[in-house]
Amino acid sequence: MANGVWHTGYGIEINLSLPDLGHPGRPDLLREITASIADRSPHLLECLAHHDGRECLSETGGKSPWMFIRRGRVGGRRPLVASHLPITHKATPAESEQHKATKERVVETASRCGLGAEAEVPTANRRSISDALVTGPGGIRIGWEIQYHHLSPSSVHRRSVNAVQHDITPLWVAKDRTASLIDRAPWARVDDMPWKDIAGGKEMVIRGGYRHLQVWKCVPSSNRHCLLSDGAGHCDGVHSDWFVPALCEPEKKAVHLEDLVLESATGESVPVYVPNRGSGRAGRHMWVPSADCERWRELIGEKEPLPDAPVQEGDDEITFAEQGLDRACRAGEEGWFVSDARPIRDLGQPTGGFTLPRMPAHRSGNPMLITAVERTAASAALGCPPWELGPCTECGQLMRRYGRDAAMFCGVCRAVLNDR
Structure with a gap:
C-alpha cells in the first residue's frame, strides 16, 4: 500500500500515515485530497515514483500515474491509502x-x-x-x-x-x-x-x-427481552424497536x-x-x-x-501509523479490498429501541394528565385503540379497560387478587 503522494497543486509530498499529513499548516488538506474526482482535477495527486523520475509500475502497465485517496482496511485499522486511477470498478x-x-x-x-x-x-x-x-x-x-x-x-x-x-x-x-x-x-x-x-x-x-415497528410491554409473559436490563428480568415499561419481517411477532410477510x-x-x-x-x-x-x-x-x-x-462511523475512523514515507510505486498491490475483508453491515439486528419508563398510571383521577406519547405507547403495546384504554381499578395503571376482551383489573393485579 502506498502511504504517500505528490500534490501537484501545492508542489508538496504528503505522508498519509501522519495525522497532519506532514503539513500542519494546511488544516484543509485531508478534505481536499479525499474529495471526489468529479470535484477536483484528476491530475492533482501523482505517484511519488513517477514524480521522482523512477519507474511507475502503473504507467508502464499502460495505466495512469495519477492517484486518489481512500480508506484501507488492515487488521482492524483504517489507514489512508493512495491508489492509482481509474477509481471506478469495471463491472464484469x-x-x-x-x-x-x-x-x-x-x-x-x-x-x-x-x-x-x-x-x-x-x-x-x-x-x-x-x-x-x-x-x-x-x-x-x-x-x-x-x-x-x-x-x-x-x-x-x-x-x-x-x-x-x-x-x-x-x-x-x-x-x-x-x-x-x-x-x-x-x-x-x-x-x-x-x-x-x-x-x-x-x-x-x-x-x-x-423493517416494521414493534411495541411491547416489558412483563414476564412477553416473548421479547427487556431493552434496559441486557435481556434479564423485566421493567414493566413499554419498549419499541424496528425488526425485519421474519423477526416480528407475529411474523410479517416478506x-x-x-x-x-x-x-x-x-x-x-x-x-x-x-x-x-x-x-x-x-x-x-x-x-x-x-x-x-x-x-x-x-x-x-x-x-x-x-x-x-x-457520517463517519466507528468502522470508518481513520487511523495513522506515523511511519516514514514510502517512495516506492505499489501498483499491483492495490485493489478495493486491502488485506482484510469488509465487515458485514447488514446484520438484521434491532436498532437499540426506545423505552417509556413504565405503562403510564391514571393520575389524580384525570385522564387528560396522561400525555399523547404515553397514550400512543400504551395503545400500541396493548394492541387496542386509545379509546379502549382506562385505569386498572386496583393500581390505576393504564390497561385495556373497555371494548372486547376488556377487564377491570390489569394482569398483575388479577394475579395478586387470585392469590389472596
Missing part, C-alpha cells in the same frame, strides 16, 4: 447483466402499476444519474440506484444528497451484506441471482433494509422488489433514519410502512431527515 459481464436486468425490472414493474418510470435519468445539475426514476401519483420521485459492486461511502453520500436536493428520494439496491452503501442512505438488499432469473421474473425478496417499487412511489412505505442509542454506529437507514413511521414519530417526538453531512 455478469454484473453488468445483473444491473441491467434489475433496472429494467424496476421500470417494467412501475409501468405495469401505472407509475411514471424512466431509465438513466440525470439530475438537473447532471452530477448524478438515477438508474431508474419512478414517479408516483402524488409526485413522489424515487431514484433507484442499482449498485452490485463496491462504491465508496463518500460517493454514496454525495450522490444521495444530490438526489435529495433535487426532490428525489434515493433507493440504493445491494446484493452483498458487506456493501458499504448499507445504512449510508435508504437501501434494500436482494439475493445475488443470475441475470436470467431476474429478467425472467423469479421472486426477488427484500432481504435487508425493510417484502418483494415489486412491493417496494409500488409502495415507495405511493408513500405507503417511507425511508426513515433511526439514530442508534448507546451504540458506536451512527444509526440505520431503513424503509418502513408509513403507518409505523407515524406511530414511531408520535412515540419519540423526533423527525430525522437524511443526514446532510458525511
Whole structure:
C-alpha cells in the first residue's frame, strides 16, 4: 500500500500515515485530497515514483500515474491509502447483466402499476444519474440506484444528497451484506441471482433494509427481552424497536422488489433514519410502512431527515501509523479490498429501541394528565385503540379497560387478587 503522494497543486509530498499529513499548516488538506474526482482535477495527486523520475509500475502497465485517496482496511485499522486511477470498478459481464436486468425490472414493474418510470435519468445539475426514476401519483420521485459492486461511502453520500436536493428520494439496491452503501442512505438488499432469473421474473425478496415497528410491554409473559436490563428480568415499561419481517411477532410477510417499487412511489412505505442509542454506529437507514413511521414519530417526538453531512462511523475512523514515507510505486498491490475483508453491515439486528419508563398510571383521577406519547405507547403495546384504554381499578395503571376482551383489573393485579 502506498502511504504517500505528490500534490501537484501545492508542489508538496504528503505522508498519509501522519495525522497532519506532514503539513500542519494546511488544516484543509485531508478534505481536499479525499474529495471526489468529479470535484477536483484528476491530475492533482501523482505517484511519488513517477514524480521522482523512477519507474511507475502503473504507467508502464499502460495505466495512469495519477492517484486518489481512500480508506484501507488492515487488521482492524483504517489507514489512508493512495491508489492509482481509474477509481471506478469495471463491472464484469455478469454484473453488468445483473444491473441491467434489475433496472429494467424496476421500470417494467412501475409501468405495469401505472407509475411514471424512466431509465438513466440525470439530475438537473447532471452530477448524478438515477438508474431508474419512478414517479408516483402524488409526485413522489424515487431514484433507484442499482449498485452490485463496491462504491465508496463518500460517493454514496454525495450522490444521495444530490438526489435529495433535487426532490428525489434515493433507493440504493445491494446484493452483498458487506456493501458499504448499507445504512449510508435508504437501501434494500436482494439475493445475488443470475441475470436470467431476474429478467425472467423469479421472486426477488427484500432481504435487508425493510423493517416494521414493534411495541411491547416489558412483563414476564412477553416473548421479547427487556431493552434496559441486557435481556434479564423485566421493567414493566413499554419498549419499541424496528425488526425485519421474519423477526416480528407475529411474523410479517416478506417484502418483494415489486412491493417496494409500488409502495415507495405511493408513500405507503417511507425511508426513515433511526439514530442508534448507546451504540458506536451512527444509526440505520431503513424503509418502513408509513403507518409505523407515524406511530414511531408520535412515540419519540423526533423527525430525522437524511443526514446532510458525511457520517463517519466507528468502522470508518481513520487511523495513522506515523511511519516514514514510502517512495516506492505499489501498483499491483492495490485493489478495493486491502488485506482484510469488509465487515458485514447488514446484520438484521434491532436498532437499540426506545423505552417509556413504565405503562403510564391514571393520575389524580384525570385522564387528560396522561400525555399523547404515553397514550400512543400504551395503545400500541396493548394492541387496542386509545379509546379502549382506562385505569386498572386496583393500581390505576393504564390497561385495556373497555371494548372486547376488556377487564377491570390489569394482569398483575388479577394475579395478586387470585392469590389472596
